[in-house]
Amino acid sequence: MTVAVDKTKCIGCGACVVECPVEALDLIDGLAVVDPSKCEDHGKCVLVCPTNALAIPNQSPKAKEELDPKAGSEFNINDPQPDAIKDYAQDNDKKTIRAQVTPVAGGDVWSGVWVIIEYTNGKVAPVSWELLGEGRKLADAIGCGLSGVITGHQIDSVIPEAFAYGAEKVYVIDNPILKDYRTEPYAEAITSLVQKYQPEIVLMGATSMGRDVFPAIATKLQTGLTADCTVLGIDPETKLLQQTRPAFGGNIMATILCRTRRPQMATVRPRVMAMPERVDGREGELIQEEFTLSESDFRTKVLEFINTDAKSAFLDKAEIIVAVGLGLAAKRNMAIAEELADVLGATLAGSRGAVEAGWLNHDQQVGQSGVTVRPKVYIAIGISGAIQHLVGMETSDFIIAINNDPEAAIHKVANYGIVGDLFQIVPALTAEFKKRLQHGVAN
Ligand SMILES: Cc1cc2nc3c(=O)[nH]c(=O)nc-3n(C[C@H](O)[C@H](O)[C@H](O)COP(=O)(O)OP(=O)(O)OC[C@H]3O[C@@H](n4cnc5c(N)ncnc54)[C@H](O)[C@@H]3O)c2cc1C
Numbered sequence: 016m017t018v019a020v021d022k023t024k025c026i027g028c029g030a031c032v033v034e035c036p037v038e039a040l041d042l043i044d045g046l047a048v049v050d051p052s053k054c055e056d057h058g059k060c061v062l063v064c065p066t067n068a069l070a071i072p073n074q075s076p077k078a079k080e081e082l083d084p085k086a087g088s089e090f091n092i093n094d095p096q097p098d099a100i101k102d103y104a105q106d107n108d109k110k111t112i113r114a115q116v117t118p119v120a121g122g123d124v125w126s127g128v129w130v131i132i133e134y135t136n137g138k139v140a141p142v143s144w145e146l147l148g149e150g151r152k153l154a155d156a157i158g159c160g161l162s163g164v165i166t167g168h169q170i171d172s173v174i175p176e177a178f179a180y181g182a183e184k185v186y187v188i189d190n191p192i193l194k195d196y197r198t199e200p201y202a203e204a205i206t207s208l209v210q211k212y213q214p215e216i217v218l219m220g221a222t223s224m225g226r227d228v229f230p231a232i233a234t235k236l237q238t239g240l241t242a243d244c245t246v247l248g249i250d251p252e253t254k255l256l257q258q259t260r261p262a263f264g265g266n267i268m269a270t271i272l273c274r275t276r277r278p279q280m281a282t283v284r285p286r287v288m289a290m291p292e293r294v295d296g297r298e299g300e301l302i303q304e305e306f307t308l309s310e311s312d313f314r315t316k317v318l319e320f321i322n323t324d325a326k327s328a329f330l331d332k333a334e335i336i337v338a339v340g341l342g343l344a345a346k347r348n349m350a351i352a353e354e355l356a357d358v359l360g361a362t363l364a365g366s367r368g369a370v371e372a373g374w375l376n377h378d379q380q381v382g383q384s385g386v387t388v389r390p391k392v393y394i395a396i397g398i399s400g401a402i403q404h405l406v407g408m409e410t411s412d413f414i415i416a417i418n419n420d421p422e423a424a425i426h427k428v429a430n431y432g433i434v435g436d437l438f439q440i441v442p443a444l445t446a447e448f449k450k451r452l453q454h455g456v457a458n
Contacts, residue, residue, distance in 0.1 A: 016071055017051040018060055024068035027275055031060035031069055045275030124213065125277040127162055128154040129186075131205060131219040132177055134167045135196050136320070141290070141332070142220030144180040146283055148291025149247055150218060151181050153256065156249035159215065162186060166204040168194035178299045181291055185299060186212065190306035195317040196224055202231035204306055209236060211304070214278050216256050218247075221282035233280050239273035240280040245287050245406060256281065261383055261406055286331055286389035287410060330379060333362035336390045338381055338408070341368035342397015342418065342437055349374055351438065352396055355445045358452065364388070366398045382407035397437050400425030417441060 018039070027045035039053035040060055047060075047069065061069045128150045133140035147163060154161040163182035165173050168191050177185045188204045205228065209217060217232075219225040221243045233240035241258035246268070248257040255272045256279040262269035273279040330336070337356040343349065356363045363379065370380040381388055383403040393411035398404060400416070400423055408414070409428045416429035417437045426432035433440055 016056050016073060017054045018049050018056065018058070018069055019072050020047045020049060021068045021070070022046055024066045026066055026068070028065060030063045030065065034059045034063045125215045127160045127212070127214040128157070128216045129162050129164055129209075129214040129218065129278075130182070131217065131225070132163045132165045132173065133220055133222060133224050134165055134170055134173050135224065139173055139176065140220050140222050140224070140285070142222060142225075142283065142285035142288075144176075144293075145285070145288040145290055146218045146220065147177070147180040147182055149283070149288040150216075151291065153216060153247060153249055156251075157215070157254050160184060162214065164205060164208060165189075166193050166201055168192075174301060178297045179293045179295050181294075181297075183299045184302060186302045186304065188304050188306045192306060192308070192310055192313070195320075196228075197313065197315050197317060198227055198231055199313045199315060200306075200308065201228045202235060203308055203312075206232050206235045207307075208304060209278060212302075217278045217280045219282050221284045225282045229280060229282050236276075236278070236280075238276035238278060238280060239271075240282070241271045241273075242282050244281045244283045247281065247283065247288075255279070261402070284387045286387045330362055330364055330381075330386045331388055333364075333388065333390050335359050335361035335392045335394075336364050336381075336388055336408075336411075337361045337394045337396065338364040338366065338398060339369050339374065339396050340366040340398030340404075341372065342399075343369065343374070344397075346372070346374045348438070351441045351445075355394070355396075355441055355448070358445050358448045359392075361392075361394070362390075366401075366404050368398075395425050395429070396441055398425050399423050400428065 025046045027042055027047070029042055031047050032040045032042055036057055036059065037053050037055050039050045039055070041048050041050070056071055058071055061071060130143060130146040130150045132143040147161065150161045160183050161181060162184040163177035164186045165177065166188045168189060170187065170189050174185050174187065186208050188208065192200050193204060209232070219229055226242065229240055229242070241260060244258050244260045246259035248259070249255070250257055250272070255274065257270050257272065258279070258281045259268050259270045337352050337359065339349065339352045343352065353363060355361070363375070364381050365375045365379055367380055367382060367384065369375050370377055370385070377385070380386065381404060383406050385407055387407045389410050389412070391412045393408050393414045395414065395416045397418060398416070399418070399420070405424065405428055414429045415431045415433065416423070416425040417433045417435070417440050418425055419434065419436055421434045426434070
């Protein structure tokens with residue numbers, strides 16, 4: 016006998032998969048599927064299923080009571096469920112996951128790639144444009160349109176920018192309530208647009224605002240969200256969004272799919288995707304929507320802005336970065352790096368090692384738990400190149416690494432890897448740059 020699945024009741028929560036002691040259950044296209052060759056009728060899956068979608072067919076009442084003396088299953092356990100078993104056998108032969116052709120949520124057609132354009136304090140977060148560039152590739156891979164979404168107040172100047180960076184359509188809600196960012200009004204405004212127009216994919220920068228508002232929107236829409244992605248792609252077979260991000264402390268890259276809910280939502284780290292070409296004068300369709308809620312619907316008010324994040328905001332826009340690591344050995348040696356940074360007009364940053372040693376502030380930390388940077392030149396001094404550091408800087412245009420260990424991982428991402436003692440190399444570089452810059456030599 017094998018556990019049977021009522022597909023009309025299964026919600027794909029995966030509780031049974033976790034509970035099964037013999038790994039006989041799997042989720043395929045968001046539904047529990049039993050491997051009859053492994054199932055031993057333990058019935059633990061039946062007990063944990065929150066929707067009574069599992070049962071052991073033809074189980075005797077006595078056996079049923081032994082399994083769970085308290086519960087009475089709504090599912091008629093004598094109903095044979097041959098479909099589930101048959102489907103598994105067919106799928107298991109091929110070992111493929113079937114494409115989801117019809118979106119599940121709402122049963123309607125969800126189509127299009129949307130980028131939420133972050134506009135606060137009169138400025139657009141540049142990651143919004145980076146995402147329009149990435150969104151273009153995704154939309155082309157799926158064969159759908161690319162749109163931008165702007166919520167805020169007095170946002171007219173942003174609309175032509177969105178078209179210039181590649182949006183074919185721009186959805187706008189312009190209302191005084193949205194003048195300053197607050198979670199609730201922004202989540203309401205964006206959710207109302209998504210519910211009305213049903214995009215398949217919605218992206219936003221993994222900025223403070225994106226990290227705050229996107230979980231609220233995903234919760235309202237009851238869909239999945241992958242935060243802090245560093246790579247996006249489209250599965251050529253299923254057309255699902257492949258959302259890749261570091262996991263387990265950055266030791267592996269996990270690719271996450273949202274198979275059965277819509278839209279597929281992801282936030283993406285700033286400076287990871289390339290900035291697309293800007294085409295001034297490019298035109299598109301503008302869709303303006305009303306904001307139907309009033310101030311009394313919201314519990315929060317903005318009294319004042321206190322900017323505590325000035326350095327990190329600057330760091331992710333820096334064109335030249337001199338970054339230090341524990342190879343510097345002591346805080347007093349920071350002077351070597353500071354002098355090089357001064358000569359080059361560079362911004363000083365560092366590894367988590369250097370931050371934890373107290374040589375730099377946390378907002379100067381580059382990497383997975385710090386800032387992602389993409390400068391024209393990144394000079395890494397005495398940094399080993401741990402994966403958590405690399406994910407924050409490896410897309411820099413030009414990387415120079417100075418490290419006395421020829422095997423250091425930082426050399427693998429560097430355009431120039433200088434193997435040697437930083438206490439000799441950095442002062443020599445500083446002196447040479449100083450000389451050349453004084454004589455007006457650019458290269
Ligand atoms: C969850 C998690 C998140 C993390 N997030 C981050 C993050 O955001 N950013 C980050 O940087 N790290 C992060 N880390 C820590 C990361 O794993 C490393 O421990 C850290 O990056 C190491 O810093 P480092 O390269 O300065 O030091 P080390 O690994 O100690 O490297 C020092 C390097 O200096 C070289 N060196 C020594 N003396 C000299 C010399 N005289 N001349 C030239 N070279 C010399 C050595 O060969 C060595 O390669 C994170 C870790 C975890 C678990």
